[in-house]
Amino acid sequence: MTLAPSLAAFGRLLSDADLRARLAEEQDIGAAALALGLEQPGWQAQPIRLDQAPPPGWLPAAIDDDRVSWRWFGRRGLHDGFYAHELQTAGFLAINRLFAVETPLSALPPGSRAPDGLVFHMSRCGSTLIGRMLAADRDATVISEAQPIDAAVRTGDPTLLRAVVAAFARPRGIGEARLFLKLDCWNSRALPLFRAAFPDTPWIFSYRAPVEVMVSHARRAGSQMVPSLVPSSILGLAWGNPRDPFYHAAVLASVCEGALDGWASGGGLLIDYSDLPEAVFTRVMPHFGLTLACDVEAAMRAVAGVNAKVPGEAFTPDSEAKRREISPAILAACEGRLATAHARLRQLSEIVVP
Incomplete structure (x- = not known):
């Protein structure tokens, strides 16, 4: 041709x-x-x-x-x-x-549509579940870890970020009532950019016990642990070894600190993995200003019973299995900076956001 x-x-x-x-x-x-x-x-x-x-x-x-x-x-x-x-x-x-x-x-079209909610996360802590539950509402669109969003974030330009989101939000005859962004974990470092682009959009940050997240990355490291894929400089770190648990811990600490630093700007809600999936109904949806119809809630609960990463499988809790794999190196890496960030997240999670 x-x-x-x-x-x-x-x-x-x-x-x-x-x-x-x-x-x-x-x-x-x-x-x-x-x-x-x-x-x-x-x-x-x-x-x-x-x-x-x-x-x-x-x-x-x-x-x-x-x-x-x-x-x-x-x-x-x-x-x-x-x-x-x-x-x-x-x-x-x-x-x-x-x-x-x-x-x-x-x-790109001029940005005029603000998302109804932003989902930040520590990584390997239930954000995919949250995204799938939000997407169970057929009147909603969930953009999950999209490269165009990441590219806009890397520029630091709120006008470009708004334009990219507007391109995703154009009416297509489906999922037009609500729009959510589920972001790559390192995007938490760019919370000020998202607040500048969408000052009235509420956001959440999900997190999990550091040792459990570390075991998950020891099994299969995410892209954020590979400096050639997500530059260490984006995370405020020196170049690291993608197989080093101490580098993994530094990455996770940096991601969590991004959420903690953004807390003062308002609009945030912190969600512990151990409170999922019920926290989506009791905390996340009210925080996003949404009331669920009965059929939408039923669809979301059905999704919550399925493995978010492997939709054909039923969900099976894995915290105990992960804790059996904790190595001395992982324990040592979790001390200090990462433990401090996690403790602060848990403390702020108890604050009721008006």
Whole structure:
């Protein structure tokens, strides 16, 4: 498929809402190509560079320097625990296999929609469960650890952050009533940026006993523990060894301190993992100013009974199993800075936010 026919075909897709609706869920690339007047679709999506954002239905997939790549979702809801998984699934749609849409950053829509709630977390402490419970409300959209949000955070620009969120919030005919951001754990260090961008949006920070989180990272370290993926400087740390439990502890302490430093700015609520999932109903939803309909609460409780990371499995408490794996190195690493941050989080958790 040459570029000229692909541009003409994409133009038809943009100008014909009925055609977009007909091809919205099409996975057969041949059938989609035929409908668009393309005789021989190639195996690689053709680059489509626009000066304006594509219509609602396309969501930001990634931001790289001054370019935004977009992925077609149509009216698909966002209900997975991670936006990266949503992108993989959407990648099977024929529209995304035919066209790779890019725009300059300047094409992002102006920010006007503030999220209804922000979910920060220590990592490995129930935030995925919280995100999935929020997403059980089919009138809600939950953006979970999305690269475009991270890219905006790294710039430190509240205007860009608002624009990226606005791009996710454009009306698509699904999940338009409420919008939540579940953020990467290191984003807690950027709480002042989020408060500047969305001063009236309430936020929560979930945390867990440090030894249990440390065991989880000893089993399989998260990206925040790898300086080549999440630079140590973002966390206010010197370069560290991604296999060193003391570096893991320093990362977790830095993440927790981000929430503690942001506490004074207001709007926050601290949630201990041991209080989940009931705290979502008794504390998180009231904090976000939301009252649940009976059917939504039932859907959220159903989600709470499922393994948040492996939705096909029933949830099984794992705190005891993790405590059996605590090593002397983990115990030593948790002392000092991390223990102090955790103790302060527990103390502030007892404060009732008006």
